Amino acid sequence: MTVLGILNCKMLQDEIVYLILNDPEIKDVTVVENGEHHEFIRKLDEVGKTYSLAPMIHSIPDLSDREKQNDADAGAGISLIVWNLELGLHEKPKILKDEVYRDLEIFAKKADGIYLLYGLCGNVLGHVEDDFKDICPIVILRDPEGEIVDDCIAATIGGRKPYLNLLKSFHGVGTFIFTPMYEDTIDEFFNYAKDRRGLTEEQIVEMNKFMFEASNYKRVARLETGLHYTKDTETKLKRFADTYGFEIFDLDGGHQQIFDDCYQKLKDKIIQKETTAA
Template structure:
């Protein structure tokens, strides 16, 4: 049974909730239980997506039981002794497609997706961010056929990930734009790719602009408290260098709450507001590419 794991930035939980809730062809959806998972799970449930929650160390146990369940259901009509005997012959090593287990075999090919969301505060330290992601890659690789890194390059902190894990026993996948480039950050994801991001920045004609997605708008106060007054949240720095907030809408945010949060930010730092529509294309295509590739590889094996 294919297993696709996703290590995700909490800042991208809207995009991830959207693509997972749109996928009606999963065997199981598992969310790793941690402090970040509860809001994410609420968003999934609000879109009629019902995940199962497990601590990370319990996920391999569940997956083993799930695989055993599929195996037993497929072969339940054949006694163990007869099956062992028949499997000695090449002809019987694979159950024919017209066997009684056909529907179960189809279900077996549907993937299990395991999502592990990591906390926002990791962005304050690129080394810490990389270390935490790498640690989770190693842990999740033990039970995964592929891992989708649901992050951008994040200040180039993850630019060497593919090279650093070239010998990993499972495949790594990344959020990529139409040019095949890993996206710069979560804003690039929301705007549909690095080229679109650059185009929007150039349209400002030198005016400093801050980009707010619904998650950014709802999280900036918390991040400000944890930032030790870095330039990202320093009042005097922001007021001096930035004049405009770019409000990036998405398909699943609560509009009234988003409006309120953006207005609060703009008033705090004396900025005007401009608005544009975001995109789920990067998230959707990257997820489907990873999922389809993992399923294909498992079937071929």
């Protein structure tokens, strides 16, 4: 059975639920139990998808230690391992890169290929596929033109060009674009900033108000992704908007095409690797 790993920003857990539900080749799912997994497994429970928990990534056997499968098991399906990383890594891009690279080195010993659900994220992951090309097939989120997406919003609306066109359509009015997971993690994200900078909540709010006003931010767009695994986010969004005096409006156009295409690209890479090794 092929072992496929997903190393992902916690913000993209809904897209993983979607992939699991829509790939009949996936025969079992293992979730790394690292403290960032609770919301993800709750969603799996809600959609009726079974899974097992690994208390830590090191508890999952390396590929070299797995029992060799006989010919009858060849191509029998996919064993999926999902490893959610903490949202707060985005606070410092270098720390994000160091953590992702360190985790990929571990993960590469346990999976036939890894789907990296990140974008450029501060321009620190642009060379990750090449850096690991001799170790393990890795696919990061890329748009139809082959460009690595800037962030999860760009991935959700189809890539760099649609993202740029969308931003231009705001005519200079600063606009936050929130997916349901963005809405759900607003407090968590700002708590990271508060804790790591040693500031009070009031100080964070004042600092944000200054930055938002200087950048002409006035609105929050609720991006419809087509995925509804994250629920009851309206209160958090309204509190955020009210705190900073933002207008809220709905925005259509989200979809999963990039997530589907890159997932298939990884599967194709794994097949190519297995064919070459045979």
